[in-house]
Amino acid sequence: MGVKTFSRGDIIFRQGDPGDCMFDIQSGAVDIYVNFGGTNEKKIAGLSAGDLFGEMSLIDYSPRSATAVVSADDTEIRDISKDEFVAFFKKEPIKIINLLQQMCDRVTKTTQDYLEACRTLYERQETGAEKDADLQARIRKFSNLHKDFDSRVNA
């Protein structure tokens, strides 16, 4: 569980890279981007001391889903491998429980969005020409979300 120091602009990992460890920010700041450096680059999070990131690759060996870029000089980051995960949990149980809670919240929210999207698709097909403002807003919301999904896949 070594701590390393980074400078502003350093890349911790890139979207699409293989990965198997997570990171704990001791001090400084890290920004998370999708499509970093591309025309549809989008910052999705700004993290600081106490925040964890990169956990998905540790949990299921998936490739990195985003790029992590250091945004302040002298940023100190601890890396945690899968073998070190349990020891890290014993050291910082609250951080891991919070992480678990965040993952649960994401599943819950995504499920709600999915149900709302299904309802929207159904209503769109049923109402024909006369769509009320609420339905139109939802159609726009999910069409935009499609463009978001699409841009991540085709980065």
Place this chain on the structure above:
Amino acid sequence: MNSKEFKSGQVIFKQGDSELCMYDIQKGRVGIYSEYGTPAEKLIAELSIGEVVGDRGLLERTPRSATAVALEDDTILMEIREENLKDYFLKEPEKLLLLMRNLSDRLRKINGKLADVCRKIYEAENA
């Protein structure tokens, strides 16, 4: 953390119930059924010592998606509620990664389904 004992055939929780807890099997076996007690009843899984049942009810607060029934006498379950999570994982840390992996699988699947419906909505609007 409470320990609960069940006899063979006793229902642990019912499909559709809302219950903010999960169970860690200490002894015995648990059957997971869809449509339990109806002609369409189907055993979908059998779990035993060391396995966890009902984690979605606790972690995602969703109603029970199936009915859990004890399959033998002296089936003993440890009941875990939100306030017990930290202690439970300190006691059984390897279960933490397992549960997180289940969550990440579910997230991936539901994300895929959402992306699919969004595409259909977009394509319908831009046909």
